[in-house]
Amino acid sequence: MSRCEDPESRFKSWLDEHGGAVSKVARAYTFTNEDRQDLVQEILLQVWRSLPQFQGRAGAATWIYRVALNTALAWRRREHRRQGPRRSIVEIEDLSVAGPDGPQQALQREVVERLYVAIRRLPKTDAALVLLYLDDLGYRQIAEVLGISESNVGVKLNRAKRALSELMKEDSRGP
Known part of the structure; x- marks a missing residue:
């Protein structure tokens, strides 16, 4: 531009x-x-x-x-x-592929919805970090967006991934 x-x-x-x-x-x-x-x-x-x-x-x-x-x-x-x-x-964005909705697409939508629910439960900065990572931004770009160092991105991202994994496990076990 x-x-x-x-x-x-x-x-x-x-x-x-x-x-x-x-x-x-x-x-x-x-x-x-x-x-x-x-x-x-x-x-x-x-x-x-x-x-x-x-x-x-x-x-x-x-x-x-x-x-x-x-x-x-x-x-x-x-x-x-x-x-x-x-x-x-529970509202799921349209992830359908051409053709009828099969069990694989339903499972995929469920996993994506669970992921977004878990992301919402993360602290705000961790949620932002995970979103940027999921959108394929590199550590340098993530650091620029969040105003932190690249090395800090790596440390915080590893912690956020662990927390997200735990939230996903909790969600799959139910109440």
Whole structure:
């Protein structure tokens, strides 16, 4: 992207390239499809409002992740105060492949849903770290987004993976 490019074109281009990342962040911080849609809109609004401050020191993906995570954390705090703790409603994104829904696709959707439920139970910074990792960002990009050192990313990521594994095991055993 050239720095001369108009903000609307830049925003549209970034939305095409990084819209999936915004959706993933929103999914990890919400329980319902309606909340997820609201948070996506809030994130996109913040990206638009913050666009004039983008100076190009970080890549577009890193910058958008940072805006998305900060917006999601603030949104979650506001919603938690406003509504109090909420129970998860099982909603699974469409992971279907062409053809009828078979047992393998149902199992895959169940595992993905359990993963997102477990991610929501992690501390906020660990959840953000896991999301960035699951989106195939490298340690350097994760460090830039979260404002920590690359070596700290490795240490925190290992701890978060262990915690996530334990949460997944607890979930599979049931109450």
